[in-house]
Amino acid sequence: MAELAARLRAIVGADNVRDDAVALALASTDLFDWPDAATAELVVRPGSSEETAGVLRAVAEARRAVVPRGAGLSYTAGAVSFVPAVVIDTARLHAIAIDAGNLVATVGAGTTWAALAERLQPLHLRIAAPAPISGSHSTVGGAAAQNLPGGMDGFVGATVVLVDGTLVRTGSAARRGTSAFWRHHGPDLTGLFLGDCGAFGVKTELSLRLAPEKPADFASFAFGDAAGLVAALVELMRGQVVTRGFAMDRLRARAAAKLEPGEAARTLGAVVARAGSVGQALRDTAQLARVALSPAGSEAPWALHLTAEADSERAAAERIAAAREICAAGREIDNVIPKTLRAKPFSVRGMIGPEGERWVPVHGIVPLTRAVAAMAALESAIADEQRELDRVGLAVNWVVSSMGAYVTIEPMFYWRDALEPIHLDALSPRNRERFGAFAANPEGRALARRLRLRLRDVLDAHDAVHAQIGRFYRFTEQMDDGSAALVRRIKAALDPDGRMNPGVLGL
Numbered sequence: 195m196a197e198l199a200a201r202l203r204a205i206v207g208a209d210n211v212r213d214d215a216v217a218l219a220l221a222s223t224d225l226f227d228w229p230d231a232a233t234a235e236l237v238v239r240p241g242s243s244e245e246t247a248g249v250l251r252a253v254a255e256a257r258r259a260v261v262p263r264g265a266g267l268s269y270t271a272g273a274v275s276f277v278p279a280v281v282i283d284t285a286r287l288h289a290i291a292i293d294a295g296n297l298v299a300t301v302g303a304g305t306t307w308a309a310l311a312e313r314l315q316p317l318h319l320r321i322a323a324p325a326p327i328s329g330s331h332s333t334v335g336g337a338a339a340q341n342l343p344g345g346m347d348g349f350v351g352a353t354v355v356l357v358d359g360t361l362v363r364t365g366s367a368a369r370r371g372t373s374a375f376w377r378h379h380g381p382d383l384t385g386l387f388l389g390d391c392g393a394f395g396v397k398t399e400l401s402l403r404l405a406p407e408k409p410a411d412f413a414s415f416a417f418g419d420a421a422g423l424v425a426a427l428v429e430l431m432r433g434q435v436v437t438r439g440f441a442m443d444r445l446r447a448r449a450a451a452k453l454e455p456g457e458a459a460r461t462l463g464a465v466v467a468r469a470g471s472v473g474q475a476l477r478d479t480a481q482l483a484r485v486a487l488s489p490a491g492s493e494a495p496w497a498l499h500l501t502a503e504a505d506s507e508r509a510a511a512e513r514i515a516a517a518r519e520i521c522a523a524g525r526e527i528d529n530v531i532p533k534t535l536r537a538k539p540f541s542v543r544g545m546i547g548p549e550g551e552r553w554v555p556v557h558g559i560v561p562l563t564r565a566v567a568a569m570a571a572l573e574s575a576i577a578d579e580q581r582e583l584d585r586v587g588l589a590v591n592w593v594v595s596s597m598g599a600y601v602t603i604e605p606m607f608y609w610r611d612a613l614e615p616i617h618l619d620a621l622s623p624r625n626r627e628r629f630g631a632f633a634a635n636p637e638g639r640a641l642a643r644r645l646r647l648r649l650r651d652v653l654d655a656h657d658a659v660h661a662q663i664g665r666f667y668r669f670t671e672q673m674d675d676g677s678a679a680l681v682r683r684i685k686a687a688l689d690p691d692g693r694m695n696p697g698v699l700g701l
């Protein structure tokens with residue numbers, strides 16, 4: 195390993211190859227606990243696509259396994275190898291090039307979503323892809339590798355380094371001298387690398403479609419039960435009435451409203467900056483102050499938050515008016531949550547509970563026609579386990595969301611347990627002090643692990659597919675023979691020795 199480390203230092207610089215215990219341990223974790231995890235052998239931070247190609251050629255000669263890693267803020271072991279591996283950390287791949295004339299941004303794979311959004315704001319442009327809420331810290335490359343529940347149409351092309359060091363470009367940029375402006379140029383090779391969890395190569399650059407900012411209107415509704423809420427969401431999405439629907443249960447709403455003072459001020463600033471007029475800004479400030487005392491929908495068992503974007507404010511308001519009719523079974527409440535979510539879309543505070551609890555979700559993306567039944571089956575499975583949940587001290591919260599012809603259902607578990615360096619690194623100093631000394635709770639972890647598997651099976655029985663497949667959700671195992679053979683043949687062609695993120699996608 196010392197010989198490989200020396201070769202890699204010659205390529206990326208001495209500071210960008212780590213072999214100390216702290217760095218290796220951190221690069222071997224994500225937000226959950228994986229008893230089968232192996233400790234990384236080296237952590238390498240290349241600074242360009244060419245350096246990444248040099249690194250992978252050296253690692254190929256040493257015949258070591260490779261794991262690409264962004265911020266490590268996932269929870270399905272996609273970035274946690276079960277065999278010792280050299281970790282390629284993309285943190286130094288953060289260049290941003292904006293081609294506003296062609297509505298494209300090309301960014302290094304380690305760029306955070308928030309860094310890109312910040313650069314676009316003065317240009318009145320936005321990222322067309324639905325970015326993850328963790329985007330203040332998580333990377334564009336990590337999301338590209340995992341799929342986003344809202345869809346991957348916003349990706350125009352990628353630069354990828356294969357396991358033998360071959361550097362490839364996809365989309366229009368694959369043609370010599372042509373920029374990344376259009377995804378579809380022959381077969382969709384960009385699609386091949388989206389959602390691969392890093393099984394097919396290391397993405398070093400991604401090109402993303404940009405779009406002009408659009409006016410939006412908002413509404414929120416309280417519902418007495420999940421069934422009525424999910425039925426309304428399905429109708430809204432089938433009719434393409436709103437752009438985004440996002441629902442939380444009462445516990446989740448209370449947790450979401452627990453902002454720290456600094457974060458509350460930043461949220462207020464973001465909402466007011468988006469308000470569009472002084473009068474609207476004053477109304478929004480008053481609304482946020484009211485909600486800080488009594489969080490929107492926090493007394494309702496369930497709340498559905500809607501955002502409708504359109505070409506004019508009037509058209510957006512018309513969409514919300516149509517949504518009101520569909521949500522007639524609910525009661526309209528303060529719309530501060532969807533407004534805040536649009537103004538300040540990124541935060542990793544939710545990686546732990548309001549009192550510092552450990553958190554782990556499980557999700558399924560189900561067809562519109564299966565959503566009500568899937569929700570009922572999940573609620574029934576949880577009710578079945580309620581005694582055990584109470585005994586061990588696990589709370590269950592829910593998020594249900596959609597931006598198209600599907601519904602994502604995401605039950606999440608919270609329990610008191612020791613936090614790991616990956617959590618503590620992302621917390622504010624105040625919260626690090628408050629939550630940093632909890633004792634380990636192996637029983638809580640074990641129950642979360644068992645219930646996650648149980649709920650995954652319930653979702654799969656309702657035709658669920660999954661983003662973030664990693665080493666947790668089943669992929670090739672559930673495919674018909676021909677489709678599984680195709681995936682295996684692609685893997686064998688790109689990575690004959692199976693050294694690129696071995697085990698993800700069941701490969």
Ligand SMILES: Cc1cc2nc3c(=O)[nH]c(=O)nc-3n(C[C@H](O)[C@H](O)[C@H](O)COP(=O)(O)OP(=O)(O)OC[C@H]3O[C@@H](n4cnc5c(N)ncnc54)[C@H](O)[C@@H]3O)c2cc1C
Nearest residue numbers: 264265266267268272326327328333335336337339392397
């Ligand atoms: C508070 C919070 C909110 C979240 N909200 C959302 C959300 O709204 N939507 C959502 O989808 N997820 C969400 N997540 C989950 C997670 O943060 C995202 O899926 C995120 O996109 C992961 O990015 P990352 O940079 O942390 O990737 P990592 O965890 O580092 O990696 C994830 C996977 O991608 C692979 N990978 C990473 N970079 C590359 C690369 N350059 N080339 C090839 N493979 C690569 C890894 O090998 C691994 O398989 C949330 C997490 C938290 C903590």
